[in-house]
Amino acid sequence: MVVTERFRLHTGYSLLSAVLGSLLLKAEAYGVPIRLQSAVDNRLCLVCHAKSTLTKRLPTGKVVSLYVNEADYQRSVHAERLCTDCHVDIVELPHEKEIELVNCSRCHYVGTVSPPDLKKYAEYRESIHKVALDRGNHRAPACQDCHGYHNILPPTDPDSQINRRNIPQTCGKCHLAIYSDYQEGIHGRLLRAGNSDVPVCTDCHGEHNIQSPQDPNSRVYATQVPQTCASCHAAEKIMRKYGIKVDKYETYRESYHGVVNQYGGITVANCASCHQAHRILPASDPASSVNKHNLPRTCGQCHPGANANFARGKMHVRVTKEEARLLYYVRLGFRMLTIGVMAALIGHIFLDLFSRWRERRKGRRRQG
Numbered sequence: 001m002v003v004t005e006r007f008r009l010h011t012g013y014s015l016l017s018a019v020l021g022s023l024l025l026k027a028e029a030y031g032v033p034i035r036l037q038s039a040v041d042n043r044l045c046l047v048c049h050a051k052s053t054l055t056k057r058l059p060t061g062k063v064v065s066l067y068v069n070e071a072d073y074q075r076s077v078h079a080e081r082l083c084t085d086c087h088v089d090i091v092e093l094p095h096e097k098e099i100e101l102v103n104c105s106r107c108h109y110v111g112t113v114s115p116p117d118l119k120k121y122a123e124y125r126e127s128i129h130k131v132a133l134d135r136g137n138h139r140a141p142a143c144q145d146c147h148g149y150h151n152i153l154p155p156t157d158p159d160s161q162i163n164r165r166n167i168p169q170t171c172g173k174c175h176l177a178i179y180s181d182y183q184e185g186i187h188g189r190l191l192r193a194g195n196s197d198v199p200v201c202t203d204c205h206g207e208h209n210i211q212s213p214q215d216p217n218s219r220v221y222a223t224q225v226p227q228t229c230a231s232c233h234a235a236e237k238i239m240r241k242y243g244i245k246v247d248k249y250e251t252y253r254e255s256y257h258g259v260v261n262q263y264g265g266i267t268v269a270n271c272a273s274c275h276q277a278h279r280i281l282p283a284s285d286p287a288s289s290v291n292k293h294n295l296p297r298t299c300g301q302c303h304p305g306a307n308a309n310f311a312r313g314k315m316h317v318r319v320t321k322e323e324a325r326l327l328y329y330v331r332l333g334f335r336m337l338t339i340g341v342m343a344a345l346i347g348h349i350f351l352d353l354f355s356r357w358r359e360r361r362k363g364r365r366r367q368g
């Protein structure tokens, strides 16, 4: 690397930088590293790193940028932090080539005074992502993979990687196929159109506490899915705007699948088994898994040989006399039967108690 090229200063740089830069140049030329004192002015680092042309070639041959965008940094939540607050292993200049990954939890831990103390930090430790990372899966995200690093903004900022609008893209970097399904689905489409009522990844999965759908604590575990969808689809305030009936949850709970699901059955259909989890489309869309032409296939996943006839009935039926006559009477029958059996049982117990009481009274009279 041509050293002089590296130190051609940014026009906006102060005299201080110029002096520091030339000092550094001398130090490097003589091979004397400068030990850094506790507080290093960020400008010292930016002498080199504010240059957009500063790059490094990895052993694989790939060229990566070492440029730090100062404007982004100044705008970020960490604008007041020193570079070396995060890059703690940089203790002299020119610095080592091998630099450790930044550990955000050095400052962000439960019980800290500043930054804000959030239980989110502890949640991340238990998540599938952190567990996978600790097991050595380097494709699983650390804090910086979701939040970014020199450009971290609060979630309320539209440019933040964790702003609602941008969350699908942030998760989608790694979950590509699911991202594309989500984008095609009704929820994703409406999000792009500016709707803020539709769910993004974190509404269904959580943020720092993401678990596998096979984990019973996950919000997308088979028996939790109905509740997760219901948080919106059973909310009159949200659904009224779109003219969608809020009875979907209730009618599901009354169905065969719904009853078994409530008792912990995970092989019966939940909302996502029929509607899919990510590529959810209105029933009128011919590509929807619940469009009537596709129902034989959708039901057929679990009911082998399901044909158009099998899937013919309406799915979200309210069990009233008008909407579903047969189901209504079957249920009424079951109710009567249950009540009848209960009544007989209770009657039997009373009769039994009564006869014991009479026996005992008779016995006492005989003794007396």
Ligand code: HEC
Pocket (backbone or CB within 6 Å): 024, 040, 044, 045, 046, 047, 048, 049, 055, 056, 057, 066, 083, 084, 087, 090, 093, 094, 095, 096, 097, 098, 099
């Ligand atoms: C003299 C110019 C110069 C100065 C001043 C400088 N750096 Fe660097 N920095 C470099 C070069 C060159 C590399 C690439 C080293 C290599 O080839 O691996 C680098 C690499 C890095 C990396 C690692 C990038 C990676 O992915 O491997 C970090 C982090 C870094 N510098 C931070 C800092 C910080 C913080 C400061 C201030 C305390 C600083 N640098 C000051 C020139 C400089």
Ligand code: HEC
Pocket (backbone or CB within 6 Å): 042, 045, 046, 049, 065, 066, 067, 068, 073, 078, 081, 082, 083, 084, 085, 086, 087, 100, 101, 102, 144, 148, 149, 150
């Ligand atoms: C909030 C913590 C934090 C602060 C403050 C910070 N960095 Fe970084 N920096 C990171 C993280 C995280 C990475 C990505 C690599 C990693 O995960 O360690 C990184 C990467 C880098 C890289 C490698 C190039 C790249 O973009 O991947 C350079 C160079 C660098 N930082 C320089 C600086 C300089 C100069 C400053 C001060 C102006 C600074 N950093 C301040 C967290 C920080």
Ligand code: HEC
Pocket (backbone or CB within 6 Å): 077, 078, 081, 085, 086, 102, 103, 104, 105, 106, 107, 108, 114, 115, 116, 143, 144, 147, 148, 149, 152, 153, 154
């Ligand atoms: C040197 C300590 C330190 C390190 C290391 C650090 N942070 Fe911070 N961070 C802070 C402080 C202090 C604040 C509060 C800033 C403020 O409110 O002015 C903060 C704020 C934040 C916020 C905004 C919080 C809020 O409620 O507004 C996020 C998000 C954040 N940091 C993420 C990260 C990530 C991701 C990393 C690692 C790349 C990291 N931090 C590394 C000290 C640190």
Ligand code: HEC
Pocket (backbone or CB within 6 Å): 104, 105, 108, 118, 120, 121, 124, 129, 141, 142, 143, 144, 145, 146, 147, 154, 155, 162, 163, 164, 167, 202, 207, 208
């Ligand atoms: C899988 C992605 C992901 C990972 C990994 C992750 N976060 Fe977050 N983080 C988010 C999302 C999404 C939000 C929520 C934004 C919101 O409230 O809408 C968030 C919120 C936060 C906030 C609160 C911001 C605010 O102002 O409300 C802080 C602080 C934070 N994260 C720090 C961290 C730290 C530290 C780590 C690592 C220990 C980490 N995060 C790991 C995605 C992630």
Ligand code: HEC
Pocket (backbone or CB within 6 Å): 128, 129, 132, 137, 139, 140, 141, 142, 145, 146, 167, 170, 171, 172, 173, 174, 175, 201, 202, 205, 206, 207, 210, 211, 212, 213, 214
């Ligand atoms: C840096 C890449 C990366 C990012 C960003 C990321 N993930 Fe992941 N995620 C992974 C990897 C890798 C796994 C697999 C972990 C394992 O089991 O080994 C995973 C696992 C998962 C799982 C469990 C999958 C299963 O079958 O058990 C869910 C759910 C998940 N991620 C959701 C999310 C959500 C939601 C976000 C955004 C808030 C997100 N991820 C962001 C890489 C990422």
Ligand code: HEC
Pocket (backbone or CB within 6 Å): 168, 169, 171, 172, 175, 178, 179, 182, 187, 199, 200, 201, 202, 203, 204, 205, 213, 220, 225, 272, 276, 277, 278
């Ligand atoms: C409306 C709720 C909902 C939204 C929004 C959502 N998911 Fe899911 N996700 C689920 C459900 C339910 C499952 C489990 C059922 C299944 O596997 O199909 C699941 C499963 C997953 C899995 C593990 C299953 C697999 O195939 O590996 C990952 C990873 C995942 N989602 C990531 C994401 C990402 C990334 C986003 C955002 C782009 C997202 N999800 C948005 C409900 C949702």
Ligand code: HEC
Pocket (backbone or CB within 6 Å): 186, 187, 190, 197, 198, 199, 200, 203, 204, 225, 228, 229, 230, 231, 232, 233, 238, 242, 244, 271, 272, 275, 276, 277, 280, 281, 282, 283
């Ligand atoms: C954060 C709230 C929220 C959650 C959680 C949610 N949805 Fe939605 N959903 C909406 C909104 C808002 C619409 C948009 C209405 C429209 O079509 O204009 C919608 C649309 C739909 C539609 C299309 C309806 C139509 O007639 O256009 C279906 C089907 C659907 N959602 C199913 C589900 C399923 C299944 C789940 C759970 C896996 C779920 N939703 C979770 C808010 C949510």
Ligand code: HEC
Pocket (backbone or CB within 6 Å): 226, 227, 229, 230, 233, 244, 248, 249, 252, 257, 269, 270, 271, 272, 273, 274, 275, 281, 282, 283, 284, 290, 291, 295, 314, 315, 316, 317
């Ligand atoms: C056994 C399959 C199945 C299950 C389980 C299921 N649905 Fe449906 N859903 C359908 C079918 C088929 C339709 C379209 C015809 C109808 O309304 O009966 C539909 C219609 C809908 C609609 C209206 C869509 C439109 O475009 O009109 C919404 C919203 C919806 N379901 C939400 C849910 C929610 C929320 C759950 C879980 C609580 C759920 N569904 C469970 C099959 C199912």
Ligand code: HEC
Pocket (backbone or CB within 6 Å): 256, 257, 267, 268, 269, 270, 273, 274, 295, 298, 299, 300, 301, 302, 303, 310, 311, 312, 315
């Ligand atoms: C995720 C798997 C799954 C999907 C998808 C599914 N079911 Fe089921 N369903 C089951 C299981 C398991 C049972 C209980 C065992 C049995 O009787 O086969 C059941 C039971 C039923 C029953 C009552 C018992 C019976 O066999 O008569 C009906 C009716 C039914 N399903 C209809 C449907 C229809 C219609 C669809 C498509 C719209 C559908 N199911 C989709 C898993 C599923």
